[in-house]
Amino acid sequence: MVPADRKYTQEHEWILVDGGTGTVGVTEFAAHELGDIVFVELPAVGSTFTQGDAVGTIESVKAVADLYLPVSGEIVAVNDAVTGSPELLNSDSFGGGWLVKVKLSAPAELDALLDAAAYNELLGG
Amino acid sequence: MDDLTGLKTTPLTAWHRAHGAKMVPYAGYEMPVQYEGVLAEHAAVREHVGLFDITHMGEIFVDGPLAEAWLDGLVTNRVTGGALGKVVYTAMCKDDGGVLDDMLIYRLGAERWLVVCNAANHDKIAAWMKKHVPAAGVAMDDRSDATALIAVQGPDSRELLGRLARLANLHADIAALDFYTAFTCPGASGEWIVSRTGYTGEHGYELYLPNADALAVWEELATRGADLGVAPIGLAARDTLRFEVCYCLYGHELGESITPLEAGIGWAVKLKKDAFTGVAALRAQQAAGVPRKLIALEVTGRGIARQDARVLYQGRDVGYVTSGTFSPTLKKPLALALVETGVPAGELMIDIRGKGVEARTTAFPFLSARVKGDPLAARTPA
Known part of the structure; x- marks a missing residue:
């Protein structure tokens, strides 16, 4: 079961909203599917994006995945701990392995994201 | 998830599934790409010892009074004159010098040889050899589907191999094996071939076994190697291991539009040999300058x-x-x-x-x- 305090995307990102800011990461499933993650590239703080934009890259030894922003907004923080220690994504994807914080410009976008139950269903129960 | 229906399996496929391997389609086989994780598996081979199921590789036995000369004319390296048990790494090229496959050729007897090719190229190589085999004097026996192949690789591989009960009386033979040499011995269900070869850059061995013997040998190695830190290794780590020591992999550094001279395996191309398929093109390329x-x-x-x-x-x-x-x-x-x-x-x-x-x-x-x-x-x- 995935944490119930946040929303999910079909592409296996999660977003945990506090006030007007959302913390974004990828799910444990996504990290596990990629395998040992060895490289993470994140966007510049201050840049703005619209929902669904590819804003970063996550690479394992074998594969490359894009990080899609689940909501529109401005990047207000990136997790430097993860760029320095990408293995955090494998060991703590829902916590210390968060990737960016985004100031939401269209909070209504959250309504269309998956809740924990729906995401679990996507994973096959 | 990858669709694995209709793929070939090995005698170890059920073991891999039961031990948490992620299975993927590879060259027509369902093979383990990783178990615990590529980094841990890679480290296990560099530091201790790892077990690889590489049964998907092709094994074509060649026998007969003309086998030696015929094989020598098919490949770029020299196979003639080697001692019993000698293993040769070579390319097999087309007339234009492009590489059909890279392979190992074992001298198993005065007139008996084993050609080991990549799984992805097996059908192509088997057909190429069949097309060129002389009408008499050479017999080909493609035993790819009947032969299992287990690689034991890493600094503790010699210790682990010596613990196999079947090899208990062969410790001197194992110790005497030089890099790229092999011996045969009787196994439970037929002949075993033990060679000091591998594609990881570590000290290691490869065991060619009748399918029926593979699971018992694998389980014995896994059990007897527990104190050595033995681990099963998937295709992902097999790739990173060969990559670090810059061994060519077909489909990457080698292919039909790449010559062995370009790929940097010119040491396995004997341009002074009388004749072999591709020699004219390769001599011309060498003379003109490798592009x-x-x-x-x-x-x-x-x-x-x-x-x-x-x-x-x-x-x-x-x-x-x-x-x-x-x-x-x-x-x-x-x-x-x-x-x-x-x-x-x-x-x-x-x-x-x-x-x-x-x-x-x-x-x-x-x-x-x-x-x-x-x-x-x-x-x-x-």
Whole structure:
């Protein structure tokens, strides 16, 4: 079961909203599917994006995945701990392995994201 | 999830599934790509010992009074004159010098040989050999579907192999095995071939077994090697292990549009041999100057260069990456690339998904193989 305090995307990102800011990461499933993650590239703080934009890259030894922003907004923080220690994504994807914080410009976008139950269903129960 | 229906299996497939392997389609087989994780598996082979199921490889036995001369004419390296048990790494080329496959050829008897080819090329190689086999004097016996192949690789591989009950009386033979030599011995269900070969850059062995013997041997190695830290190793780590020591992999550094001279395995091409398929083209290429060369690169900018990424020198496209990944041992992104011969050592750029990332040439290999002397000898990084 995935944490119930946040929303999910079909592409296996999660977003945990506090006030007007959302913390974004990828799910444990996504990290596990990629395998040992060895490289993470994140966007510049201050840049703005619209929902669904590819804003970063996550690479394992074998594969490359894009990080899609689940909501529109401005990047207000990136997790430097993860760029320095990408293995955090494998060991703590829902916590210390968060990737960016985004100031939401269209909070209504959250309504269309998956809740924990729906995401679990996507994973096959 | 990958669709695995209709794929061939090995005698170990059920074991892999039961031990948490992620199974993928590979060259028509359902094979384990990883178990615990590529980094842990890679480290297990560099530091201890790992077990690889490489049963998908092709095994074609060749027998007869004309076998030696015939094989010698099919491949780039010299197979004639070798001692019993000698193993030769070679390319098999087309007339134009392009590589059909790279392979091992074992001398198992005065007139008996074993050709071991890549799984992805097995059908092509079997058909090529069949097409060229003389009407008399050579018999081909393709035993790929009946033969299991287990690689035991790592500094503790000799210790582990010696613990197999079936080899208990053969410790002297194991100890006497030089790199690229083999012996045969009776196994439970038929002949076993034990060779000191492998594709990891570590001291190691490969065991060719009748299918019926594979599971018992694998389980015995896994059980008896527990105190040595033995681990099953998937295809992902097999790739990173060979990559660090710069061993060519077909479909990457080798292919039908790449000659062995370009790929840097000219040492396995004996241009002075009387004749072999492709010799005229390869002699001409050598005389005219080999147009491309394989180079080793360290990515100094941020990114991991992958296969097919373009390589730029002073803004000009000069070639492409053949293999690239994050080196688990050296902990940095490295790449092999096939580029124009004139490109000098130094700074280059790699186009990584539309972004120019700095790279610079570095010495071959990234990591020195530890295959010749003491398996526990210290390693010299490049």
